Structures are given as structure tokens and as C-alpha cells.
Amino acid sequence: MASPERPLDHRYRDEHPVRTLAYLLRADRRRLAAAVVVFTVKHSPVWLLPLITASIIDTVVQHAPIGQLWLSAGVIMFILVVNYPLHLLYVRLLYGSVRRMGTTLRSALVTRMQQLSIGYHARVSAGVLQAKVVRDVETVETMVQQTAETGLGAITVLTGGLIIIAVRTPEFVPVFLVVVPAAAFVVARLRARLRTHNEHFRLEVETLSSKVTEMTRLIPVTRAHGLEGKALHRMDGTLRRVLQSALRLDLLNGRFASLAWVVLNIVGVLVLTGAALISYYGVWGVSAGDVVMLSAFLTTLTNSTTTLVGLAPVITKGLESVRSVGEVLQAPELEDNEGKTKLDAVRGAVAFQRVGYAYDDTERPAVRDFTLSVAPGETIAFVGASGAGKSTVLNLVIGFIRPTSGRLLLDGADMSTLDLRTYRKFVSVVPQESILFDGTIRENVAYGMDDADEDTVRAALRDANALEFVDRLPQGLDTMVGERGARLSGGQKQRLAIARALIRDPKVLVLDEATSALDTQSEALVQQALGRLLHGRTTFVVAHRLSTVRGADRIVVMGDGRIQEIGTHEELLRRGGAYTALHSGQVA
Template sequence: MNTALDHSYRGEHPVRTLAYLFKEDRFKLVVAVFAFLFKHSPTWLLPLITANVINIVIGHRPIVELWGNTAVLLALLLLNHPFHLLYVRCMHGAIRRVGVNLRSALCRRMQQLSIGYHSRVSAAVLQTKVIRDVESIEQTSQQASDMGLSALTTLVGGLVVIAFRVPAAIPVLLVVVPTAAFLVMRLRTRLREDNESFRREVETLSSRISEMTTLIPITRAHGLERDALHRVDGTLTKVLRKGLKLDLLNGSFGALAWILLNALGVAFLTGSALIAYYQVIPITAGDVVMLTTFFTTLTSAVTSLLSLTPVISKGLASVRSIGEVLQAPDLEHNEGKVKIDSVRGEVEFRDVGFSYGEPGEPPAVTGLTLRAVPGETIALVGPSGAGKSTVLNLVIGFLRPTSGRILLDGRDMETVDMRTYRRFMSVVPQESILFEGSIRENVTYGLADVSEERLTRALRDANALEFVERLPAGLDTVVGERGARLSGGQRQRLAIARALIRDPRVLILDEATSALDSRSEALIQQALARLVAGRTVFVVAHRLSTIRNADRIAVMRDGGIVEVGTHEELMRLRGVYAGLQQAQLA
């Protein structure tokens, strides 16, 4: 399913990329094309059969010829249904499979891309690529196959019939039909431009309405309802004027396109009739009807092909957009590295430096040397921008040092398969992340066959069991998107339960109590005390009172460590840490 990851997209024309994506379904695409030829054949055979019927009637030819032509047409019409289903199964099935494969490949690649990449590219952009860009490719492929095959088979089939029946008409049609299609397209282009102008006005109105609804509390509080309505009314008036102008233009250009196409059809009919009347070339009355019908049909086919250009351009742009993610080089590489099956919890930084690579920005971490022994709690404190979060991401392995080394139990982390290391790690972030599911599913996320006893113990140790048992559905209560049905303290206690149930050897706490009220903070501090026992812990805390009992406190500034010690040692030192304490107490 995920062969889309094996392809190189960089610098390649998107048409070639599409050909690669459909590579596995080549046979089905060939079957689909032949099925379409059969199902669509009445479109370009009907004018020929109509001409035959007219000639049979006018020439009083044997009635059996009438029944023969009718039987052929009915047979082709009846075959339309099974061949159409075969076409849909093969063509649309291939397109749907490509869409599924692309979405799967994008999701896999997002799991492989580094956290640095995800910090630069917003989640909304990636979501758009997975949903909208893939949808655009599916729609482009479907429209190009449905409309494109329809137009091409009509065009080729019609020209073959005419070449067989009235070959002298081919040069005329090859000149007149493209000219008519070009003129019609020019009128449609003007209509598109005016529609785009109206669309922009509607978007402005949407923005105004959104702004008005957001500001309703302020508007009502200051008695500014009249002013708010006046702003919206002004935009509504513009939309009204643009809409009426657009309707008139659409009506005018639509009528002109209709008149032009039909006038050319009348001219072609008259010319064909005169040629038949004076026998300039030997054509019958039926041939005149056939040629006139084909003129309209072929013109519509060429117009359809021309109208596919913007649709195909949009689809190819989406192919390029998806290729940017599938070919992004910023990956976390784990293949071929050492898989570990146990962790003691010794983490050592040796002269570690890290830079995000932004021009003009100083390194986020520089010259960092620090060793955490198994079971030790190390707190990182310091002003905003000191490098604390970068250090946590280095411990997790989201970031890799640009200089120096980080050792895990004496082994260079560059040589370790980080996926196996993270099985022995848990993270409790500042904002707990829950997904739309039950409490049971959120706490046991990624674990199989978790016993009720183990789950209950983790919830109890996290001080979460008391509120879970009060919920109507208990463990099966659905928490809502991002845990919206729970309070901040409840969400954080579930995050701690999720960490406890994994029994990690290395624990990361990133300001886990910074946004909570005093009661929730007290419950969570009790839960954290149980969580950190016997584990190597790296903790970042905004409130210094929460890390007083840490084994060591590392004070950071400008990406480096300026002080290390216990709370009492650092207070006696009267340095940076003491100053931070005094500032918070003040």
C-alpha cells in the first residue's frame, strides 16, 4: 500500500509522477479504456445510423435495413450498462486506490519526519495535503478520465465515421470545429474572470460576518450594534451590485456563446445542404444531417478538452504539493541502528551544542555538559529562551546534537534506534494531549492486553480514579476532541496515568502544572511524586516551588548551564537561581 514512498519526486514532472502512481493498475486502466469505447460508442454512431435511416426512408430501400440499423443501435445501448460498470470498477477503483495509497504514504512520512520539520510546517498545512490535495488529485483524475475519454472517443470516432462516409468534409471540419471551440472558450474565459471577482466579494463578506460574530460581546457591551450592522450592510451592497453585474454578464456572454455556436451550426447546415443540392460532391440528405450533428458534437468535444486545462493544472499542482512532503529530507533515520531491549536511565550530555539553523540566530544550546544517573531527578530552570525545551527534545531524541554527544547508558544515542528507546520513556507535556476516545483508550494508548487491575492502579496513583468513577460511563466515558469534556486538571491526571501505566525508566515533565489551579496542582504534585520515584526524570517548571525537592537543579541561560546544585546549595550561592526565586516571591 505504501509504495508511493519509494518514488523520487524531486524535480520530476508531475505527469510522470502520476504515471508512477498508477503503475500497479496499468492493466485495469487499459481495460477501462476499452470498456469506455464500447459504452460510449452510441454517441458517435448515432449520427451515422440516423443518416442511414433517413436515406432508407427517402430512397425507399428494403425495410430490413431499417430494422438492422435499429437493432445495432439498441444492442449498443443495452451494452452501455455492463460496460459502464466495468469502466467505473477499473478506472475509478484505480483512482480511489491511488488516493488511499497517497494518504497512507503521507501519514507514514509525517511519522518519520523530524520534530524540527513539524515545528516549521503547521499541522493545518499537512492536514490540507492529506485531505484536500489528495482529493484534488482524485477529482482531476476522475474528470480527466470521464470528460477526456468522452471527448477523445467522440472526436476520434466522429472523424473516423466522417472519413469513411464523406472524406471530403474532413479538411473543413478540421478548420471550422477548432475555430468554433476556440471562440466559445474565449467567451467562457471572460465568464470565469467575472465569477472570480464575485467570489472575492463573497469571501470579504464571509470575513466581515466572522468578524461581527466574534465581536458581538464587545459590540453589545459598548452599544455599537448600529456601527457593526453598517459595516456589514456596506459589504452586502457590494455583493448585491457585483452579483447583479455578474448575472447580466453571464446572461449576455451565455447568450452570445449559444448564438455563436448555433449560427456556425446553421452555416454548416446550409453549406452542407447546398453542396448536396448542387451535388458539388456526392452526398445524400442523410449525410447532411450526419455532418451537421457531428459539427455540434465535435465542437463540444474540443471545448471539453480545452476546459480540462485548468482542472488538470490544479491536479498537477497538488501532485507537486504532496511531493514536497513525500520527498522532504528532514527524516529521523532509525534503520540499521542498534535496537535496545532495556534502559537503566543514565543520560549524559558531553559538550552538546544544537542550532536550529535559522540565519542570524544564536545556537539554542551550546557547550552543555550534564550527567543524570539512573533514578535521579534533574530540574531545568531559567528565563524564556534559555534552551530548556531544546534540552528536553534532545533527551527524547526529537532533535539530534549539531555538536558533541549524548550517551544513553554509555551508548551514543546516534547509534540507537530511537523507536526502541522511546518504549522506555514517557512524556507529560504542559498541555496534555488526548484524542477522541474513551478514558480507557487514552490511558492505555499503544499498549495491548492491559489488565483492569493495572489500569485502575495507574489511575489511582495519578489521583484520577476518584473523578473517573464519578463519570456515568466510568472508564468508557468519551473525553471529546482533545479531551474537551474534561477540565485541565483532569486531562493532566490522565496524562500522568498514561505515563505511569508504561512504567518508564526515563521521564520528561514539561511544565506539567503551570496552567492549573491550586487544588488541581496539589493533586497532580502528589501524583508526580509517585510517578518520579525510582526513575530518571528531566523536569522543566515555571514555578520554582514545584522543583525544590529535585536531586539537582540546572540553571540555564543563553543555551548553557550557569549553575548546578540542590535548592539549598543554589540559594546559599546567591546567584542566578536565588535571583529567580526572589523575583517569583516578590
């Protein structure tokens, strides 16, 4: 498995995807080689059966010793019976290797996601990353499995069949080398046309799915305005297009199936007739059994060649998924902590020295010429209009982003020289929307604190004003909160987030709109809990409600990325500046 500390040792993005697959499967190369051998043996009935059938027919026609018939029947029965245990062994060898490869790839992906910068995650959709971990890796697994299973089967049949023909009736080898690829080419062309229509039908079905989703969302509006007939009329057009596309596809499927059957059977009849004439006139010493064998091999070899051609879309899709995964695995936006100073203690003194930060996609800096010194244990509140730069300052404090100009110091040391992973062990963040996972209350509060006992968890919950509602729940600490805390109210979730922050006993605390989404009663409970949390910690608070920052040691009023005013609540009101304007607007 991958670890957050270990760099990736393969250039996933810049390598050819086939080389990447070879790299991913290298640990299981011996198992894969064994799987090929086992598959060749277990699949041998497919290409040995025509030969043994020919032997049995010749025994009957030529009245050879009956022992040859029993020998032939015994051989085919044996290789059929051993197919079962050999197939199980093959599945263990091949599918086990493929699943391990998929797990390794997923492990590498989730590891890289933990290493990528917050800026990358802000730009790339979580749904896209989830699709790469789940769907793209599954596509790669499917490609390897199908290519190995179907492709290896076709190759062994082609190889075995041609070897038997070359040994038994060498005169027919040139015929098969011409006829089989030609017949397979005709079938493949028919399939290619069919694939285009399949794609068109799939797109029509996806459009229908989208329209149905849209219709269900609009039902309240449709009902409220009496537009049911209009909505059904819109759906009728989509349904007619799906019907027409489906009928075209069904007709083409019928044509393909019939034409493929006609082509393969006409070629088979021609080869059978030619072989029968050669046998009848005794030209090359071809026996009756040889005639049957050649006829059977024609169908088998043509199907195998067609199968190999049909694997092209599966392989193309799988290799494209390898490239898709490589986009994440080789994304350059990593948080680099290698070789930097590790922290085992933090006092909490933070100093901004003419700090500036500009996002890549904007010309105007989000923060500029920002200078502020914060003493250990001091509470600093940031207020201002949206876009003033408040959240950017918090992200700089957490270390999610680095200053593009100026310096940011922690306890006198430039943060660009520090290992931010070790620094964040002393930081807790309470965001506007509490982030809970689908687990118990105990697991959510003690997340990352494996040594926290029940008394410690309960103490954190008590200080966060959460113990009262937790004790009323049916399972108490072991109550499942649901995905994203769906079974709890907003105030309950926020108090759990505060308990999670308290249990870590941080030296630096970041509160980002921690009460903005709460009702008055919930806000009062959360404010009491925050009062306990702030004590003795360097705290940075962003809030729109000025009532929540009145008790801050200093309030920083920001505008256009700059500091406009600094002071206590009372000092700023006496000045009658930007803070007073904000306060008057909220009071009004």
C-alpha cells in the first residue's frame, strides 16, 4: 500500500500506458506467467476437439483398431474433466493479480490526493476524482481481465489450430491464412457500423434520463401552474427519438447477425466443398476426418480472429483510463514538505510581514501588503465584505497556500521552511459547515486521536455543550451520525466539530464562519462552547455577524485584500470608520 511519505516511483502520465500496466503488474509476473500456462492447458479442448473428432471419424471410416476410438475418447474426456480445477487455479492466479493491481492503483491515487494542494482540490471536482478512483480503475481491471481471458483464448486457438493444420494438412495453411483474416475483416466491419449505432442509442437513452430527471424536479412547478400537458408533450418528443433509434438498432442488429452468419457459413461451405473434393479425388491424401477437422477449424479460427479485432475498443478504453489516472498521479501541484524543519512544539506567535497572495486565475491579488503580528493566546477576528481576502488569510495561517510575496512567520520561523504536516498537529479548524463522516459520534469526535478514551471524549463533548443531546440519543456515543451528519441538526453538528477541535488541545485555532448558518438558540450554545475553546489559544476568526466577534482581542477590518482598520470593538466604533458602517448596516 502507498503511504503519504512515499513518492511515486513511476511516471504514470509521461509513460506509454502499456508500460504503466507492465509496471503495475510486475510484482505478479510469475503468477501471470503461470496463469498463461494453466489457461493454455485448460483451453486446449477448443482446438484439440476438431483433431480428436477427425481421429474418431477416420477410425470409423477406415475400420482402424477400436482401441484408437477409446483412446481418442479417453483423451478428450480427461482434458474436459481437468478443465474445472484448472479454471479455478487460473482465476486465482489471473484475477488475484488484476485485483491486487487495481488496489495498488487506487492506493496510489488516494495517497496522491492527500499530497495534492488545496488549490488543486478547489479546482478539480470531487466527483471527477471519485470517478478516477472507482470507474477508471475498474475499467483498467476489466480491460486486463477481458484481454487476458478473451484475447488469450483467441490466440491459443489460432496458434493451436494453425499448428495442427500445418502438421496434419500443410497444404491448407495458405488457404486459412487468407480466408480466415478476410472473413474476420468482413465481420469486424459490420460490427464497427453496429458500434456507431449502439453509441447513438446510448446517447439517446442518456438524454431521456436527463429529461426524466428534469421533469421530476419540475413537478412542483408543473403542478402549481397546470402545465402537466406541456411537460408530457416535451417528453413525447424524446420518447419518439428513443423509439426510432431503438428500432434502427434492432434492424441493424438483425442485419448484422444474418450477414455474419451467411458470410461465415458460405466460406465454411466453400472450404468444406473444396476439402471434400480433394479428399474424394485423393489429391493430397486428405481423409474424411481431415475434411471435418478443416471445416470445424474454419469457424473456430474465424471467430477467434474476429474476437481479437473486437477487443480493440475495450483495450482503447482501458488505456485511456490509465492515462486518466495518470493525470492525478503526476499532477505537479504537491505540498512539498521534504527536508523541512519538523515541529514538536508550537507557542502560537504568528507574524505577517507585507504578505501578498494572488490566485493563478486572477490578475488582482486576493491579499496584498498584509502586515500583522499576533501574540500567543491572542484572538484576532477578521471582518469585511465578501471578497475582502478574509478566507485567504485563514488559508495562509493553516498553510493551505503559501505567500506569493512577503513572509509569514510562526514563532519567529519562516513557515516556508517548516514541515506543515507537523505544524498542523497543533492546529484545529472549525469550518462554517461541519464536516462529519458516516460513523459514530465517538469516531467523529476522536478522529485522528486513537488514544482518546471515553472520559476524554465525554469531557470534550461537555465543554462543547454537546454532551446533553448526545446522552439523550439511543446509543449515546455510539450513535451513527449518517453521511455528512445527516441525522443531526446544524447546531448539533457544529458542537461536535467544536468537540473535535477541543479534544486535540490545539495551540492555533481557526474559526471560519462557525456560527453563520445557525439559529439564535443554537448560536448561543455554540458561542458558549467557543468561549471555552478560545481560552489560551491563538485564534483566528472570520465572521459576518459582528455580534460574534465583539469579545475578540483585536478586530481586523479588511477591504480589497488590505487592512483598513484594527482595534477592539469599542475602539473601532468610536472611530466611526469602516467597522462602524458595517455595524450600523447589521443593526439596521
